[in-house]
Each structure stands twice: as structure tokens, then as C-alpha cells.
Amino acid sequence: MSFASKLRTAYDVIVIGAGPAGLAAASTSAEAGLTTLLLDENQAPGGQIYRAITFSPLKNSPVLGQDYEAGINLVSSCEKSGADYVAGCTVWSLDRERVVGISRDGEARLIKAERVIIATGALERPFPIPGWTLPGVMTIGAGQTLLKSSGLIPEGRMVLAGQGPLLWLYAAQVLRAGGTIEAICDTTPLKNYIDAAPYLPSFLLSKYWMKGLGLIREVKRKVKIINGITKLSAEGEGKVKRLVWQAGGRSGAIDADVVMLHQGVVPHVNLAMAAGVKHEWDNVQACFRPVLDESGNTNVHGIMIAGDGAGIGGAESAAERGRLAAIDSVSALHPDALSKVPARDNVRNALAKSMLGRKFLDLLYRPTKPFRIPQDDATIVCRCEEITAGEIRASVAIGATGPNQLKSYRRTGMGPCQGRLCGLTVTELLAYERGKTPDEIGYYRLRSPVKPISLAELASMPQDDVAIKAVVRG
């Protein structure tokens, strides 16, 4: 039987993404009796943070740490809640009328909802250094995916570079799993410690600091750390051979078979932007973030955002934001059922508590400009079309004022990644060159399909009455 035949043509609530925010939103909504559909592109629930929570070979080992286990509870309450769940599906479209386009196994459908909660989380910030496209250079996020789902550590001499909590967490996980790391090139500038210092007291109230400090100590005992890195390039012929670094006046090179880069995560905005959700530039996190009310409502009626896609807050706050969005949906669609969901104030308090210390982390791990805006003209910015920073600067010179004109000049952002790997770099590079703010420059105009859909899937979509009425109504 096809997956779509088991689904309704319309739901009260569709939740997109089965990480902590999506799991919490879907279970809260379904427990209140709303018809709820949870869609996820992975084969199993958990999102990035709890990836492979139900089947990881490291599930019960100490490698991944206790926090990873917290995902188990979210998954089991979602399973019991009565929400419909589709794993391994692609959500390729969402519009202002809340029609969601999905596909799986060669079938595509349009499904309508009264509320759509986008919980598509975060992705890693681009880290455009010379040589970052060489085979052997990968992101720490990709490394962690490999570790969680397959228990694998890349073979060969490994060097980590960048900054952020995930870097230290991954380093500790690699060491616990018996791996070795040649060196860590820490790009956190001294200035960030000064900027973050005023927020240290609230950070000390959070549970991050003990854990974070513990992780860093654990790693520092076994790995050589090079602090204050100001310049990086990956070098090698056809494959990475070494990471060359500068730190103020010092410099050096580390032989490596694998270079893993990371400088934090940013909201994944593609689906929300394609649905017409308004975003604004967050100058501390240096990324675009949706404009939301306190429940997670966007400017588009009925479309909400929860989790790291709403602004980076981590797994615990993601789950609380998921609950808040679901409670708001229950109160709008089925207020009689409010007694079946947690009290809004309690969830808000829990959210505030989970956000303690976030400002400290944001300021401490804010990547420096040279690592966000490539200084070297030869550095590739758009990986899909192999467009360099120099070519983008040249386009500005002949009249490209924003990312959308750049698309037609250079095809940046038009490849399979749809700007995920270059969007922020392009915005900041153009803003810098033109002396404007990132808000003035804006982002790529995004459209569905936000993920590719096959021609055959689209061609075989049935003429579904409900979906068509829903689309035409606007």
C-alpha cells in the first residue's frame, strides 16, 4: 500500500521535522486530539541532535553522552500520542495557503493543514576558507552524523578547526570512541571572551558551563590546541594533505588526511522563506532569523516556527518551543482541549530556563568576519557552481546589487544546495562590498521546490479535490 493512501487529505496540524521541537509539537498537538501529521526526511526520528536515537550502534555506550538519551523520552511520547508519522519523506513545498507538498517512494501529494509548524532546525554555517572544497575536508556536523548513525570515525590523521560547542562535543566523542585528533585550531578571538564576559553570571546559572568546561578539559588533556587562529587554508593536490594556519604572528602547517571544519549553526530558513515568512538579520548570531511572536507565529497566518529554525537555542529550548507552538494551535483550533496540554506559563518558564547562558555562548562563539567573508579572491563561495569571492566582487562592480541579481549573473545559489552552503556568505560579502547592512542586501528569494522533486513524481501527482480547492482558494 502506498504511503499516501494512509494519510488524510487535510490535517489540523502538520509538523515538519522530527527533531526535539517537532517531536514535542506533534505529541502535544495529537494528545489534545488535533489531527496531526509529523513529516521527516530521515528514516528515523530524532533530528540532528538525537540522530539515530532509536538504532545507533552507540545507543547505550557512554560515547555520545547522557543528553543524547533525553531524546528517547521525546520519541516514545510522540509514538504514543496518535500523531501520524511519515519517515523518509521530502517536504518540497509550502505556501501561504498552508498546502504542503510531500513526496516519498516516487509518489507526491499535496496536503492541507490549518496550522503548519516548521521545525526544520539548523544547519552548519558555511566556512569558506581556501581549499574547503577539497576531498577530505568535511564539516564536524557531517562527522557527527557518521558517528551517531554508524559509529564511524573518519580514517587517517584528523585535524579539527573552528569554534563552537559542537566542536568540543565532537572532539570528546571521538576520543571516547578511541579515535585520535592531531590538533584543534581554535578560531575564537580574544575579543569574544571580552564581549561575552558580562553574560558570564547567567551562563554560570545554566547547566552548560559545568558540562562545557568538562568537555573542553577532557579534550585538552589529549589534544594539542592552537589558539587565536586568524587564517586557515586547506592544501593538497586532488585531496587535502595539510591545514595551514596563522595565529597573529605565528604560523604553521599540520599534515592531515581529514580536516573537519565548524563555526556554529544557523537557522535553516529555506522552507519558511519559500512560504513567505519574514526574516530579519540577527547581528549577534550573524544570520537571518524569522520574525516571530512569543508562541512562534510568523507573519503568514497559520504558519509557525519552533526549534533552532526560530533562532539557535539548543535541544531543550527547541522542545519547549515545539510545545508552545502546539499549545497555541490547540488554543486556536480546539480550545476545549487546553486542559490536556501543559500550561503555557510552565512551558514559557522552562523555555526561559533553557535559554540561560545562550547570550554568553552566542557572543563567545560569534565567528569573526574573515571567516565569514572570504578575504582571498580565489576562495570558492558557491560550491555548486564553483563561483569564487573574486567573481562575486567583480559582479558587484558591474551592477549586481543583491543575491538575486547575482543569481542571474553567476548562477550562485542555483545549484542543488539551493544556497544552503553559500547564502549567508553571499549576503555578507555583498553587504561588505556595497557598504550596506545584511538586512538591506537581503537573502536569495527562495521558492519551492525547496528540495528537488523528480519529474516523474510531479507528473504522477493525482488530481486531489481537497488539495486543489485549497490551492485555488487564495
Place this chain on the structure above:
Amino acid sequence: MNQTADVIIVGGGIHGCSTALYLALRGYKPLLIEKDYAGRHSSGVNAGGVRQLMRHVAEIPLSIRSMDIWDKIQDLVEDDCGFDSHGQVLVAENNDELAIMRERVDDLNLRGFTHEELIDAQELRRLVPAVAETCPGGVVSRRDGAANPAQTTTAFRRMAEKRGARIIEGVAVTDVKRAGRDWQVTAGDETYTAPILVNAAGAWAGKFAAMLGEPVPLEIVAPMLMITSRVPAFIKPVVILRGRKLSFKQFANGIVMIGGGYLGRAYPETNETDLDWTKLKDSARTVWELFPVMREATIVRAWAGIEAKMPDDIPVLGKSLKHEGLYHQFGFSLHGFQLGPGTGYTMAELIATGHTNISLDAFRPDRFTMHYQETRQ
């Protein structure tokens, strides 16, 4: 502060920019005001078709003049505009369609137009090897092709400026009124004055025409396009259909653009559009049937642009019948891109000399009114 110009052009699409360039070449100091940036809407995001094929008879002289300019586009704007000339082919899906095409080509030949050429199944297969074997023939226009629309519009904008036009972008015209024999145009905090005004505001032109007391039945539409992943090169000309809505073009890098005029929803106040996937599904279905080679492809992008469509699908072009010094240049109804260069040339000729060698009678702004229709009978 009041500023003056020889001509004020409202709208920075291919048409406004082309008219600005040709006026500047004739020694005028035109001022072009664009509310977003040049080529932001349909001129920058259309399928890029440079097509004489299947045009309304009234448009053919203008289209041929345009084609002559396209052939030497580099000389005019110092940019190749991404123009390639691999022809455009109209595919007949059955013998009935082929018969209608034969009649059309015969009729054009009688009128002295020879750019459309009837082809049999063999020549069709030679030009378009991947087309379904059931197609019995079609029509080719060999000089036709496709260009990069944003690159083209920007090149016209840049060259217009270089030749002496002044271009203001990011400021919307909010008011237009008469001041003696002049036009007074308010945009942002400024007022601009000129004896001549050109309404080339695309989807927004109907608003200005109405504001100036010359309303036209303009519909604002959002035609949709899709782009596929790269597939092995299999087709050079642009392919269009007669019965079903499809235009089809493969680029040098292997990606394929699928269009044909299915409409999404336009929100002209906010510059936004929504795609209608139930119609894009029909597009995908047509491609799936006609080009089996495409069945493994994926759709990686889709979009829609906002533009103006007239009830008879031909533009409003030429002198206003109500005001001295007002000219219209809009309503190109989903096929205005190719006409841009030739129409700019013709409008500049009309403004400078008071007449033009190409008849613009079919494009009069009053052709939709009762009075006009009665006098025609």
C-alpha cells in the same frame, strides 16, 4: 527639489531600458524611474525566449526589427546577453495540428513573411532528436533562440546609462500630473518634470494608465517556470507546442527550462508570487509524455514573475489618444522579451520624429472601448 529631464520613463524592464537607450542614442536625456531594480520582474525572470515563431500577425514587423537587433546585440550593448540562435521549433503532436500549421505558414508567405518554415517528421527528428516518435512535423523559425533575460535587461540598463540616460532604482512613482505642457512625476521625496512621459511599468502600467484617465483591461498574471537538474545534452532549439502549454529549452550546461504559460498567483503590492503545483504537475506530465529522455530528471527550482496580460494578448503601444506627450509601452502578455530591442527603437523613433515606419495601429490603447469597436465595424 524639482528636477527636469527630456523624457521620463516609468519602469525599468527590458522595454523601459531599451527605450531609454535608444532615446539617449538620439541625443535625448531620458530619466528612467524603477521602483525595484532593472529586470526585477518579468524582464529578468522570464524564459528568455527570443522568438518570432507563432507571433500575432500584427507583431511580426516589430519582431523582425527586433531580431535584426538581436543578431548584433553585442555591438549595441557591449554584452552578448547570453543570446544563442539555435532556432525555435513548434511541434505538431498530430496531423490535425500539422494541417493548421500549414495553413498558418501559407498565410504568412502570402503576406511576405518567410521566417516560419513548415517541416516534416524527418526534419523535426533531425532538429529535435528526442521528441516522441508520434509527432508528424512542425514549424521552425531558424533565426530564433534564447538569451539570458536578467543579463540582457541589465546590459540595456547599463548601456542606457553610459549613453546619457539617468536611471533611478528603488524608488516608486507615487503620483503623475500635468503641469502646463509638462508632466510632473513624484517619486520618493523628489518631483521630476518632463514634456514627455513613457508608461513602461509592466504589471503596474494599468495603474498608471487609469491614473492618467486612459484605463485598459490589463490583467496582472504570474507565469511559472521550472528548471531541472542537468541531463545529457539532447536538444538545441527551443521547443514549443500548439495544443498543450509547453515551452522547453536546454541550456549548454545541461539543465532544462520548462515553461509554457501556466499561471501562479501574483501579489503585485508585495512583489510576491505563489506557485500552483497542480498546474506545474500538468507541465511535468506533458514533458514526461513528449520527451521520454526527461523521465529521470528532477525539478530543482521553480518560480513565477509578475507581468501584464491584455485580453487580446498583444501590447498597448504608442501615443496616448488622450494626452499630448504621453506614450504607452506595456501589456506584452507573456511574450515581450524578444520585442524589447525593436520596440525601444520604435518608441524612440516615434518620440523623436512623431511617426514610425512600423504600424502601431493594432496596439492602440482605446481598442478595448465600445466606441472604437463600433467605428471599426
